[in-house]
Amino acid sequence: MAVLSEEQEMLRNMARDWATKESPVSEFRKVRAAGQPQAYNADAYAAMAEMGWVGIIIPEAHGGSDFGFLSAGLVIEELGKTLTASPLVATTIAASAILLGGSDAQKAKWLPRLASGETVATLAVDEGAHCDPSAIETSVSGGKLTGKKAFVHEAHGASLFVVAAKDGLYLVEKGDGVSLTTRKLTDQRSHADIQFAGAAAEKLEGGGDSLLGDVLDRARVLSAAEMLGMAQAVFDTTLDYLKQRVQFNQVLATFQALQHRMADLFADLTQMRSAVEAGLQAVDSGFGVARAATIAKAEANRVLHAISNQGIQLHGGIGMTDEFNVGFYLKRARVLEASWGSSSYLRDRFARLSGY
Numbered sequence: 001m002a003v004l005s006e007e008q009e010m011l012r013n014m015a016r017d018w019a020t021k022e023s024p025v026s027e028f029r030k031v032r033a034a035g036q037p038q039a040y041n042a043d044a045y046a047a048m049a050e051m052g053w054v055g056i057i058i059p060e061a062h063g064g065s066d067f068g069f070l071s072a073g074l075v076i077e078e079l080g081k082t083l084t085a086s087p088l089v090a091t092t093i094a095a096s097a098i099l100l101g102g103s104d105a106q107k108a109k110w111l112p113r114l115a116s117g118e119t120v121a122t123l124a125v126d127e128g129a130h131c132d133p134s135a136i137e138t139s140v141s142g143g144k145l146t147g148k149k150a151f152v153h154e155a156h157g158a159s160l161f162v163v164a165a166k167d168g169l170y171l172v173e174k175g176d177g178v179s180l181t182t183r184k185l186t187d188q189r190s191h192a193d194i195q196f197a198g199a200a201a202e203k204l205e206g207g208g209d210s211l212l213g214d215v216l217d218r219a220r221v222l223s224a225a226e227m228l229g230m231a232q233a234v235f236d237t238t239l240d241y242l243k244q245r246v247q248f249n250q251v252l253a254t255f256q257a258l259q260h261r262m263a264d265l266f267a268d269l270t271q272m273r274s275a276v277e278a279g280l281q282a283v284d285s286g287f288g289v290a291r292a293a294t295i296a297k298a299e300a301n302r303v304l305h306a307i308s309n310q311g312i313q314l315h316g317g318i319g320m321t322d323e324f325n326v327g328f329y330l331k332r333a334r335v336l337e338a339s340w341g342s343s344s345y346l347r348d349r350f351a352r353l354s355g356y
Contacts, residue, residue, distance in 0.1 A: 002277040008071055014051070015078035022047070023084040025325045031085045032188045038157035039190040040085040048088055049117025058095055062111035069218070069283040073225035073276070080229025083328055085189060087120045087154040089222050094121030096218040097162045097169055101204030101211045106171065110160065121160040123219060124149035124194055125212070131341045133212055138165040138196065144177070145170055145201035148193065153339070155180055155192035162204075163196065164212055170201040187332040217293035219340045221279035224300035227336050228276045231304045234311040234329045235269055238262070241315055258314065265310060268303045275299035291353050298346040301337045308333040 004012070023044055031041055048054060056072040058064025072092055079088065095114045098107055113119035127137060127150055138147025145163060152161075161172045172178065177199030183191040207214060239262060242253040252258055279296030282289045308330040312319040319326050341349065 001273060002070060002281060004074075007067075008074060011067070011071055012074040012078065015053070015075040016081075018047075018051070019078045019082045019084055023079070024082050025328065028083045028085055028328065037182060037190060038154075039188065040087060040154075040157060042157075044084070045086045045088070045120075046117055048086060049115070052115075054088060054091055054117050055115030057092060057099070058111050058115045059099075062107060063115035064111065069221065070277065070280040072222065073280040076222060076225040077229035077232075080226035081233040083230070083325075083332060087122065087157050087190075089226060090122040090154040090158070091120055092222055093123045093215065093219045094160065094162045097123065097204060097211070097215045098171075100214055101169055101207035102171075103205060106202070106204070110171070119160055120154065120158045121162060122152060122154045122158040123162045123164075123215065124152045124155075125164040125216065126150055131339075131345055133164065133216065136164050136166055138163065140165050140167065140170060140201050140203070143201060144198040145172055145196045146198055148195050150193050151183055151185075151339075152192050152194050154190050155194060156182070156190045161194070162215070163201065165201075167203075169204045169207075169211055169215065171204065172196065172199050172201050176200070185335050187328075187335045189332070189335070191335075213290065216340055217289050218283055220293045220297035221276065221283055223336055223339055224276045224279060224296040227300040227304045227333065228273060230329050230333060230336075231269055231272060231300075231307045234304075234307050234326060235262075235265055237326060238307075238311045238314050245316075252314075261310065261314070265307055268306060272299045272303040291350065294341075294346050294350045294353065297341060298343055298350065301343045301346070304333045305337060305343075 027041065031039055052065050053075050055064030056067045056075065057069060059066045076089055091114055095111060098110055110119065114121060125133060127135065127148055138145065145165060149163065159174045163170045163172050177197045179195045180192040183193055185191050204211065242258060243251065245252045275296045279292045282292035311326045312330055315324065315326055318324050
């Protein structure tokens, strides 16, 4: 496990207390029942911004705390445990793109708005069902962007899009030339296909040729942090259930086969935590980011997939019902597993990064 500073421990504990008391899974149920396209509680997100969570990676000069990706990951992990619906991850990813590639003017314009929660932003890259940055057809001519993007996270609540085109990343504000088509995915969060038809676009000129890859790596480690929180929650919930449920006049936790299964999941969870924290620390240090981010997301995909499946199975029939929370984690897991690279894509990427 990562060694945390006193300030980071305080930040994690504050996030844990807030998520447990103010944003339990019952709050997600309310968001889902409301059926609003943005699919999050705006007041809850405003509270996050007020606590400084939206600006954790943003420099102090632009209204943030410049506390780094590991610190951001600590907050995101705790929110993942309670399935808190918010655009925090999406906005943090977009902020990282502006930090890496934005001009001084672009940073001065957008970063304070993102840090304060005034503006919600998201990243729009993929144009098909799978992550493939090499297959981008979106283009820009005369400052106007044209193309389509698929499965864009938090699109309905966003007023700023960081859009991948053939020649780089562009900032596009919601408005003329931007139209959304809602995508209903299994996690019941905000996703949309976006059609850009001559939308005004401003290029992120910095960051070099690797800008898109660098931003995607940051998206992978932040998503992996959310997945880590989810995996921990499913493991803890399942273990508690096994300790309470009686079958054949015995507590389920006394069956050796189930003990072995939970021991295997605990080992997987520990390995996942090591990979995710290593990915977050790599971004903060600037060394070995591509490999560490790829490993973090690949391990997050593998372990959360296994734990969410086992959580359903070990809960038995109740795990399949809407009344029990464990099913929500599996549904969110499947969406995040496909985001920013499936397991097969990430394994192939790691091989290429390793020279194979």
